[in-house]
Amino acid sequence: MREFARIGIRPTIDGRRRGVRESLEKQTMAMAQSVAEFLTSSLRYPDGSPVECVIADSTIGRVQEAMDCQRQFKRENVGLTITVTPCWCYGTETMDLTPDMPHAIWGFNGTERPGAVYLAAAMSGYAQKGIPAFAIYGKEVQDADATDIPTDVQEKLLTFAKAGLAVANIRDYSYLAMGGVCMGIAGSIVKDDFFQEYLGMRNESIDMSEFTRRIDEGIYDPEEYQVALKWVKANCLEGPDNNPEEWLWGREELDAQWETVVKMTLIARDLMIGNPRLAELGFAEEACGHGAIAAGFQGQRQWTDHFPNGDFMETILNTSFDWNGKRAPFILATENDSLNGATMLLNYMLTNTAQIFADVRTFWSADSVERVTGHRLTGHGQEGVIHLINSGAATLDGNGQASDNGKPIMKPHWELTADDQKAILANTSFRPASKGYFRGGGFSTNYLTKGEMPLTMARINFIKGIGPVLQIAEGYSVELPEAVHHQLDDRTDPTWPTTWFAPKVTGKGAFTDVYSVMDNWGANHGAISYGHIGADLITLAAMLRIPVNMHNVAEDQIFRPRVWGMFGTEQLEGADYRACQNYGPLYK
Numbered sequence: 001m002r003e004f005a006r007i008g009i010r011p012t013i014d015g016r017r018r019g020v021r022e023s024l025e026k027q028t029m030a031m032a033q034s035v036a037e038f039l040t041s042s043l044r045y046p047d048g049s050p051v052e053c054v055i056a057d058s059t060i061g062r063v064q065e066a067m068d069c070q071r072q073f074k075r076e077n078v079g080l081t082i083t084v085t086p087c088w089c090y091g092t093e094t095m096d097l098t099p100d101m102p103h104a105i106w107g108f109n110g111t112e113r114p115g116a117v118y119l120a121a122a123m124s125g126y127a128q129k130g131i132p133a134f135a136i137y138g139k140e141v142q143d144a145d146a147t148d149i150p151t152d153v154q155e156k157l158l159t160f161a162k163a164g165l166a167v168a169n170i171r172d173y174s175y176l177a178m179g180g181v182c183m184g185i186a187g188s189i190v191k192d193d194f195f196q197e198y199l200g201m202r203n204e205s206i207d208m209s210e211f212t213r214r215i216d217e218g219i220y221d222p223e224e225y226q227v228a229l230k231w232v233k234a235n236c237l238e239g240p241d242n243n244p245e246e247w248l249w250g251r252e253e254l255d256a257q258w259e260t261v262v263k264m265t266l267i268a269r270d271l272m273i274g275n276p277r278l279a280e281l282g283f284a285e286e287a288c289g290h291g292a293i294a295a296g297f298q299g300q301r302q303w304t305d306h307f308p309n310g311d312f313m314e315t316i317l318n319t320s321f322d323w324n325g326k327r328a329p330f331i332l333a334t335e336n337d338s339l340n341g342a343t344m345l346l347n348y349m350l351t352n353t354a355q356i357f358a359d360v361r362t363f364w365s366a367d368s369v370e371r372v373t374g375h376r377l378t379g380h381g382q383e384g385v386i387h388l389i390n391s392g393a394a395t396l397d398g399n400g401q402a403s404d405n406g407k408p409i410m411k412p413h414w415e416l417t418a419d420d421q422k423a424i425l426a427n428t429s430f431r432p433a434s435k436g437y438f439r440g441g442g443f444s445t446n447y448l449t450k451g452e453m454p455l456t457m458a459r460i461n462f463i464k465g466i467g468p469v470l471q472i473a474e475g476y477s478v479e480l481p482e483a484v485h486h487q488l489d490d491r492t493d494p495t496w497p498t499t500w501f502a503p504k505v506t507g508k509g510a511f512t513d514v515y516s517v518m519d520n521w522g523a524n525h526g527a528i529s530y531g532h533i534g535a536d537l538i539t540l541a542a543m544l545r546i547p548v549n550m551h552n553v554a555e556d557q558i559f560r561p562r563v564w565g566m567f568g569t570e571q572l573e574g575a576d577y578r579a580c581q582n583y584g585p586l587y588k
């Protein structure tokens with residue numbers, strides 16, 4: 001069982017006994033309780049269970065109580081803190097000074113007691129001590145006896161808590177590279193300093209020959225294998241072979257490939273998280289796994305030139321269900337692109353929802369589409385679309401066939417219904433892989449994403465001299481008329497999954513138009529998440545000290561540590577770079 005980090009709630013108070021402190025005890029504790037209840041009822045961990053909060057055993061008025069609270073939080077696996085107060089308290093005496101976890105303070109906007117004055121004092125302390133912290137100050141004045149949390153405060157609490165939990169819950173897990181560098185893709189040169197210093201993660205790696213060994217020596221659960229194979233045969237539609245006549249596989253060869261790709265799926269999962277069944281079968285060492293919260297599979301070319309490709313394995317593991325029913329998706333990057341894998345992981349931790357891995361392949365302007373098909377794009381796609389498509393490894397959830405009262409959606413796994421799973425599978429086929437690329441065969445996932453889904457595409461790029469940098473584009477999936485889709489898709493590889501993506505354009509900078517988004521993309525891949533999560537990603541990036549070089553999030557939604565303003569308040573992008581550079585990675 002994974003243990004998830006808790007949110008520590010710290011009610012701070014004016015330490016003056018004989019009147020002041022006593023008069024504030026109840027209200028201060030009540031604030032802590034209402035924040036804890038609000039967060040527990042609003043947020044869930046990746047397994048679907050409600051997020052847990054720990055409230056300090058007592059209000060915190062003097063340094064001894066701050067230290068007691070810090071010890072309590074250590075014992076109780078707290079990974080981020082929120083300090084709440086309606087009143088003045090003694091700044092540096094009451095603050096939590098743990099440097100490597102996110103902190104926020106909610107200073108009550110009232111005037112009977114000066115909660116906001118404490119907020120400002122504590123923020124100046126955090127700035128002076130080099131611990132960036134988030135300030136939450138409601139816009140409207142509340143009465144002294146108010147117990148509600150105003151909407152603007154709620155929003156900031158949620159943004160902070162989601163991002164803080166992401167920081168805390170990836171820490172100490174590993175990224176498992178299965179194979180090495182894929183076809184010279186820089187993102188698959190795994191940067192251990194990046195994972196260790198920025199994400200607090202370990203790096204593990206195995207050679208792909210480990211798959212061969214486990215297949216040949218039968219190191220997987222044979223019972224689960226039978227269940228899986230049966231389920232795959234009954235539920236995963238094999239689509240038509242698109243290869244030229246002379247390259248078509250025979251039935252027996254295809255059947256053997258299905259067996260291999262199902263085994264690869266079991267093995268990759270066991271490599272990532274271990275499997276106690278393997279110990280019962282006499283494989284105690286393999287039962288341990290690599291503690292991976294994310295992984296990548298090189299595949300091309302050493303594996304795929306000889307063995308069936310990794311598409312089926314990557315797709316199923318990235319999906320929110322399999323033969324065992326619904327379950328949390330695994331984060332598995334194609335082509336071992338660890339920077340895209342890390343981005344998928346951040347997206348996932350913010351949403352608990354499966355991630356699409358895709359090549360950012362082609363910008364189709366409205367004119368180009370019209371020239372080729374005679375069709376003029378409309379709706380979200382009217383200014384052009386970007387063709388997101390890789391060789392078939394994207395999550396099945398990405399076809400948008402799960403339904404939210406008829407609207408396409410990607411859901412956390414615990415919300416997926418049996419009908420959702422059926423519809424997702426019914427609208428996917430697994431087509432024999434293109435042999436020119438994949439000599440060893442395999443099956444590529446083929447689907448078309450439904451239109452009108454809010455999506456966010458993101459990507460961490462690594463820049464020598466700066467370090468990691470994040471780019472974010474919110475937008476929508478676009479549904480093209482079927483014939484138009486096929487005309488465009490046939491020019492690529494029609495056996496792969498397609499998402500037509502239209503970023504929201506702003507007319508400025510990298511978002512001048514759709515072309516400029518494509519033109520500013522930092523690498524061949526993007527990590528695509530359901531929903532508009534750009535603001536949450538910006539908060540998370542600031543916590544990890546990863547500057548954001550382009551985004552299309554409205555300025556009033558951006559929530560960064562208070563001290564970011566000290567690096568400049570006009571040109572926010574430049575201030576972000578300076579702040580990230582000043583603080584350096586969270587775990588350096």
Ligand SMILES: C[C@H](O)[C@@H](O)[C@@H](O)C(=O)CO
Pocket residue numbers: 300335359390391437524
């Ligand atoms: C099959 C091809 O090699 C594709 O996998 C290739 O175009 C990529 O995905 C590159 O990222």
Ligand SMILES: [Mn+2]
Pocket residue numbers: 334335358359390391524525
């Ligand atoms: Mn690719």
